Amino acid sequence: MNFEDYRAKKILLVEDFLERVLPPISNPPSILHEAMRYSIFAGGKRLRSLLSIATGDIYFLSDSVIVPPASAIELIHTYSLIHDDLPAMDNDDFRRGKPTSHKKFGEAIAILSGDALLTYAFFILSKYPQEEEYAMRKVRVIEEVSKASGTPYGMVAGQVFDMENTDKNRKVEDIEKLHSTLVDLHSKKTGALISVAVKIGYIMGGATKKEEEFLDNYSKNIGIAFQIVDDVLDEISSQEKMGKRVKKDREEGKLTYPLLFGVEKSIEMARDHVEEAKSHLEHFGERGKILSVIADFIVDREF
Amino acid sequence: MNFEDYRAKKILLVEDFLERVLPPISNPPSILHEAMRYSIFAGGKRLRSLLSIATGDIYFLSDSVIVPPASAIELIHTYSLIHDDLPAMDNDDFRRGKPTSHKKFGEAIAILSGDALLTYAFFILSKYPQEEEYAMRKVRVIEEVSKASGTPYGMVAGQVFDMENTDKNRKVEDIEKLHSTLVDLHSKKTGALISVAVKIGYIMGGATKKEEEFLDNYSKNIGIAFQIVDDVLDEISSQEKMGKRVKKDREEGKLTYPLLFGVEKSIEMARDHVEEAKSHLEHFGERGKILSVIADFIVDREF
Numbered sequence: 001m002n003f004e005d006y007r008a009k010k011i012l013l014v015e016d017f018l019e020r021v022l023p024p025i026s027n028p029p030s031i032l033h034e035a036m037r038y039s040i041f042a043g044g045k046r047l048r049s050l051l052s053i054a055t056g057d058i059y060f061l062s063d064s065v066i067v068p069p070a071s072a073i074e075l076i077h078t079y080s081l082i083h084d085d086l087p088a089m090d091n092d093d094f095r096r097g098k099p100t101s102h103k104k105f106g107e108a109i110a111i112l113s114g115d116a117l118l119t120y121a122f123f124i125l126s127k128y129p130q131e132e133e134y135a136m137r138k139v140r141v142i143e144e145v146s147k148a149s150g151t152p153y154g155m156v157a158g159q160v161f162d163m164e165n166t167d168k169n170r171k172v173e174d175i176e177k178l179h180s181t182l183v184d185l186h187s188k189k190t191g192a193l194i195s196v197a198v199k200i201g202y203i204m205g206g207a208t209k210k211e212e213e214f215l216d217n218y219s220k221n222i223g224i225a226f227q228i229v230d231d232v233l234d235e236i237s238s239q240e241k242m243g244k245r246v247k248k249d250r251e252e253g254k255l256t257y258p259l260l261f262g263v264e265k266s267i268e269m270a271r272d273h274v275e276e277a278k279s280h281l282e283h284f285g286e287r288g289k290i291l292s293v294i295a296d297f298i299v300d301r302e303f
Numbered sequence: 304m305n306f307e308d309y310r311a312k313k314i315l316l317v318e319d320f321l322e323r324v325l326p327p328i329s330n331p332p333s334i335l336h337e338a339m340r341y342s343i344f345a346g347g348k349r350l351r352s353l354l355s356i357a358t359g360d361i362y363f364l365s366d367s368v369i370v371p372p373a374s375a376i377e378l379i380h381t382y383s384l385i386h387d388d389l390p391a392m393d394n395d396d397f398r399r400g401k402p403t404s405h406k407k408f409g410e411a412i413a414i415l416s417g418d419a420l421l422t423y424a425f426f427i428l429s430k431y432p433q434e435e436e437y438a439m440r441k442v443r444v445i446e447e448v449s450k451a452s453g454t455p456y457g458m459v460a461g462q463v464f465d466m467e468n469t470d471k472n473r474k475v476e477d478i479e480k481l482h483s484t485l486v487d488l489h490s491k492k493t494g495a496l497i498s499v500a501v502k503i504g505y506i507m508g509g510a511t512k513k514e515e516e517f518l519d520n521y522s523k524n525i526g527i528a529f530q531i532v533d534d535v536l537d538e539i540s541s542q543e544k545m546g547k548r549v550k551k552d553r554e555e556g557k558l559t560y561p562l563l564f565g566v567e568k569s570i571e572m573a574r575d576h577v578e579e580a581k582s583h584l585e586h587f588g589e590r591g592k593i594l595s596v597i598a599d600f601i602v603d604r605e606f
Contacts, residue, residue, distance in 0.1 A: 088410035107391035119453035126445035142429035150422035
């Protein structure tokens with residue numbers, strides 16, 4: 001099967017699962033459930049789910065074991081976007097080509113639907129798969145997901161660092177120091193959730209310690225590549241293609257890869273990280289093929 | 304030991320545990336960790352933790368087993384207060400006698416510190432107690448806590464219902480119908496978290512099905528009593544005693560017990576629920592004594 005077919009098939013599994021388990025709009029409070037579904041089903045690359053599922057494939061996991069935790073990670077990703085877009089934060093009006101949650105439902109419901117999605121992620125992670133034999137793996141998954149989503153090592157911490165990372169009079173002097181600041185910021189803001197998506201796959205699959213190391217190195221490198229490409233797309237893409245405001249980083253004085261290294265060199269660095277990521281998959285032979293294609297997809301994407 | 308000594312001792316255990324496990328302010332991002340600790344250590348009755356611990360006492364649980372999940376529930380309670388106080392929601396300036404989180408740290412940090420506290424609660428629930436033998440009980444606790452905190456049966460749903468429950472021209476006509484609306488709203492907004500605090504104790508303790516039923520009936524009744532007293536205190540107490548704005552419900556046209564039944568009849572109803580709650584403890588004899596005293600505390604409190 002080629003990658004596009006694989007991707008389409010797996011996205012369908014994730015969206016079908018979420019469609020089935022999220023509270024229906026007909027259930028009160030309808031406005032809350034409508035807002036949750038509005039943001040969740042607004043599209044998106046579903047990269048994090050794909051990473052969980054493709055890692056699970058290495059261990060021949062059945063859909064019923066891997067699709068629920070893979071879907072939960074999308075709820076967390078989506079909640080973070082809803083809260084990041086709020087007026088008190090990035091104050092964005094568009095996301096994935098549609099009005100942001102607070103633009104459509106008001107701030108109170110946007111905040112609460114983010115809270116509810118985050119909470120629902122842990123509901124799914126604890127409930128599925130339901131067989132008792134998975135209890136210990138589920139507990140480990142929940143611990144890793146909570147670390148990756150929170151503070152001091154996860155996404156919420158990264159968001160605070162990102163807020164602090166605005167300086168319209170920044171002088172690009174000590175590039176090495178700024179680069180290391182940037183790597184640290186990104187590893188939390190986007191890297192942690194990408195890494196934990198892979199962890200979900202290998203924890204549920206029962207990987208060996210050695211395999212966990214290979215896969216952690218893989219995910220760390222695609223995480224960096226992903227963020228570099230994100231920075232580059234913000235700089236060179238259009239609102240039409242991205243479905244959201246672009247050239248924000250420059251306006252806000254954010255430290256980014258293009259600012260430090262220029263666009264071309266940044267793309268080259270992203271490709272290097274993808275190659276390094278792929279080198280850590282050698283151990284898995286054919287079974288690591290999809291993860292390798294996903295790594296390429298990360299630098300080749302245009303949205 | 305009398306109840307006040309018991310309470311002081313257990314609160315100390317909870318606060319010591321949280322002091323030890325929450326990220327220190329010296330850890331970056333400091334502002335986030337400062338905001339989390341500001342709200343968590345602002346005092347509070349710690350009623351939910353006490354309920355978990357006192358229920359755990361029935362099963363002779365050691366501190367190392369029950370204190371972590373009992374403390375996690377305080378993180379969730381505190382996150383909900385931070386988000387409820389936001390300008391987009393209740394827009395409150397004072398809580399527990401101090402400026403609310405967004406007044407002190409700004410809206411962005413207030414939102415993120417709420418997010419981080421919620422996430423950290425699940426980190427604690429998955430990590431402690433660390434012995435493998437507790438894996439299945441932890442999974443069940445996490446499932447119950449996520450249901451009680453989210454939607455459609457939990458706290459976030461209750462908050463939306465509460466937002467919708469404002470009508471400055473309300474006519475108190477069909478009291479029976481309004482009363483049932485109120486019970487439904489309260490069971491989600493405050494009842495669910497109080498009930499799950501008791502569930503944490505009996506799940507970790509390995510209660511029988513029959514015992515779970517008794518304890519669920521106990522917690523359901525103290526939850527209703529708690530909310531009635533909250534409504535009454537909002538009506539008759541002072542900002543000085545409560546540490547927060549009072550008489551808000553009336554201003555905002557909220558449906559409350561005093562509005563429907565008057566203050567005296569409301570207090571009587573609360574006492575009836577406490578008596579019913581206590582009747583469900585008979586099965587446990589002496590071991591249910593502390594839960595019985597907590598039930599009395601709920602109606603006798605002045606803050």
